[in-house]
Amino acid sequence: MTDNLIDTTDPNDHPSLMSPGALGRLLQPVRLKLLAATLLSAIAAAAGLAPYIAIAEIGRHTLSLSSGSFAHDKLWLWVTIGLLGAFLRLLLTFFSSRIGHYADAEILHNIRVRIVRHLGILPLGWFRYKGASAVKKVMTNDLEEMHQLIAHSLRETVGAAVAILVGSAYLVAVDWRMGSVTISVLALMFVSYRIAMRSITLHMSKLLAAEARISSASVEYADGISVVKTFGTSGRMMRRFAKAVDEHTKAMSAWVSETKYSSALARLLASEMTVFGVVMVSGLFFVRSGSLAIGDLIPFLIVGIGLPTSIVPAIHGGQGLRKGRLSAGNIENLLNRKPLPEPSQPQNVQGHRIIFNGVSFAYDGHNMVLKNINMTCEPGTVTALVGPSGAGKSTLANLLPRFYDVTAGSICIGGVDIRSIPSKHLLTSMSLVFQDIVLLRDTVAENIRIGKPRASFSEIKEAAQAAQIHHVIEQLPNGYDTILGSGSSGLSGGERQRLTIARAILSGAPIVILDEATASLDPDSELAVQDALSKLASGKTMIVIAHRLHTIKEADQIVVIDRGQIVETGKHNELIVANGLYSRMWNAQQKNQNQYDKETI
């Protein structure tokens, strides 16, 4: 819920076409290479016309003389020019492509490194609501779209444009009237193409919306498949899908019927045969009227007819450019996102007393999820946060590692506002054990070692033993060197959780935050995790969020939170006597427990 709030109030997140200037900034490190590649591609395109022009000139030359008496050396000169042109085209294309792709490889790497670095300084809360998939999208999909732009679209579009320009110039030089006729066909084609594409944005967004509905209908069907099948009510679901497909077809045919003539015309005009027809009709007309030498018709038959071939890639290249710019926009948005402010004057922490001082917090800056929280956690004590779901317990715990910064008030550790502690020091001082277990796709040993990068192997083993996971690791195919897969890896949820606890034990951080650490576990593995947690707890300042109240009944202080506010604070016995929310929750749970006891006796 709260995630949406953040999303809508964040103007930075809307992808937008980036101005070319911003694109230029992103590509700055390889600007010279890109320029060189584009230039070479342009020259290559021009050189590629040489064989055409050579053939045309040979024809013109032979026809300009009375038959049989043409100058051989002039013919062979054109042969040589054509030959050189073809060779040059090949050579330059080679270099252009090589430089372009190398620039691409380099900039992809460069931008990825920059993204990683920038992610490292963003507020942690960003990852909570954007999620890992957003990181993945920007590092793979968006960058690949940009790759199209860098490695292909730019060079190809410029190359095509140069070919058209040089070709047209040559034709105009041969005969300006015929040249103009040929160019006007191209211009007409361009106009009809624009007409055909005029509403592409509107129709594309309609089609995409229809596709999204198809996707969600099919996903809903698949998600609910077991329900659908076991209740035999697939008809209703299929209707939804069929409706979405129909809508898609309708949107498509609306677009088609609107543009079918203009795009058919564009296609006809883009065809070589159209230029061929126009050249023949107008050329023969001029020849017959005596104003055009028959030889001057040849360049139009050879170079002119080929011009539309260059235009189509130029148009497609334009679309590639647009997509690339969109993706570049996404990347730049991420890189421009404001990092978590680091203290300008870092201060030294004295001890580990945690003080929440009138803390209020709102995800969106307005709707307070936490209101005026005041509490102190003495070093070496256990503080339990309890309360109904949605009361704000997890949010409160997330403020301590600065997933988000407080909206009002302050949080101090060892007398220093956490905003004045360098984030690395802050995070090293605490261990977070949450429901969502985070393991790296690396060896078991590395997964524990990351808690203390310089730890020796025996330290790692000790931590694993303390976390009751050593014997499990020993049984893995490669022991501590087993690489954990992204998904299963053969470890159960409880075993994975114990690995993260071993990591926390190794780090020896003085503050431990447990957020429902055993909640998502099989009861079968719960006990082992609990033992591991007991080991972790020794001597630490703990903040524990728990549903099951008996797990925290020995806590040094229990803080009861309801609707973002502290309603009660005290030890278990005191709160039971106080007869407030805690006492009511405790009684409800006890009733359940008693019922079970009764049944099992």
Add this chain to the structure above:
Amino acid sequence: MIKKLYNLWPEPGLLIRLGALHAINAVLQGVLLGMLIPVLRVLLQPKPDFSAAEPWLIVGGIGLFVYAILTIIATPVGFTASMELTAKLRHRVMEHITSLPLGWFTTEQKARMARSITADVGNAPNLAVTIGAPAITATLVPATLILVTFFVDWRIALLLLSIMVLALVALRHAGNVAAIADEELEETATEIAGRAVELGQAQTVLRAAGLGVTGTSRMQEALEGHRITYRKGLQKSMWPDLTYTGVVMGGFIALIVLGTQLLVDGTLSVPDTIALFVIAVRFLEPLGSLIELIGALRAMNNAVTRVQGILDTPSLPKRNNGIKTVEDADITLENVRYSYGNNLALNGVSFHCPPGSTTALVGASGSGKTTVIRIIARFFDIDSGTVRIGGKEITSYDYDSLMQHIAVIFQDVYLFDTSIEDNLRLAKPDASKAELAKAAELACLDEMIGRLPNGWETRVGEAGTSLSGGERQRVSIARAFLKDAPIVLIDEASSALDPENEQAISRAIANLAGDGKRTVIVIAHRPTTLAAATQVVALHEGQVVELGNPAELRIGNGVFSKLYKQYEKARSWYIQKEY
């Protein structure tokens, strides 16, 4: 490729007609260009003879007109074909999906399916239409022109023919190399994608370890690996690309040299040479654009392969005259074996559940509990052994009728984005208000409905997200009451619920199992549920290790007793510091 397309659309009439249209048009283009030869022969004279050219010009004019008409027709026909084929294919894929065994629907498969049904199903016909046309043109026009050239000069014709052969060979090679390079690059890109996900998830851990701004060493390796593979791939695929361009450019050079030589020799007349030049250029140009189609062709191939992959998944075998009713609600498993791929999940499981009994399945995660439930609900068919319901093999029943007799309550309950009432009615569309209320009461859902802003009318949000896990499971239990199936399979929520939910679910399951009317199999995680069972089946690594009455088994020293003690101990644990 064409065969693959044919497999997707068994009635390919539209595609064939469209292809034929483009083929006719391509040949027509070649013939029209060929008509330049007689025209230029009479015109390229010191005194052009227009009257001799006239018949040719008139025929050519008509030809061009026909060409224009065909081109204009082809556009809407292509659009329509693409649209119709997409819709047809979508329905076909979806219909096939509905016939697949429930076991197919894993998270991964669902993601694949969503992608295929939107992107791939749209792209395949679109590409078939949009690159089909230029591919036909780019091969048939040159082929026709070679034929035409043979009538004028066999030497130049042979040259063109050999260029075409060389070009096609180079093209094939380029395609193969690029495919391999793509695959290798895809691998490193997948690695980066995985590392990127990790980077997002493990940010806190990385920062605490001081790796926030650099990522793990493996991340850096992945980035570097991508750069290196990319460069290598480029070097590999650049050569075949250049070879192809080289063949086309070489063709130009050979043509100019040969043509000029023949002209100088005097063995080819001036008009014929020039006409052949024009034709040869038209021959080389479409050939040059073929390489640009390779990428699109590969994209189409990938899309088609993915869609075909779904269509090739075997559906659950249907029996035409299967048994429609379940006589007795007893369940027997005999020596059942089942593997997920190479992972043996059940290794000879046998047990019997009498009608009206409650069987609790226990065991560590991965012991095969969930698989037992799934094979009874026929998510998939077993490898060997037998599963009998009411004394008859499960496969002898009509699938839909069998499902009428089984209610399944899953851990992750899926709710449709409609009202609570509609979600319940799925189980019995014509249920009366009183029946609904009764089911809700038995499932301990009534107090929750009372709390919701719009009561029964409250929308549950997509996938039921606005309700908690425990509340969703209660909806699912209410469905089971409403359906009143004689067999109920339950996968009890394993994660810790808040106390209210836990209590409500325990009560609801007790209501379901306790009245002795239903045969219940429950994957049990809570002592309450365990104690209420008539028999306990303890599983370990796909085998039954203990079977019997829970009260007796608890006293012994076996798996169940150990598990039970663990549950008890876990329930009374509290945080205390070890000094």
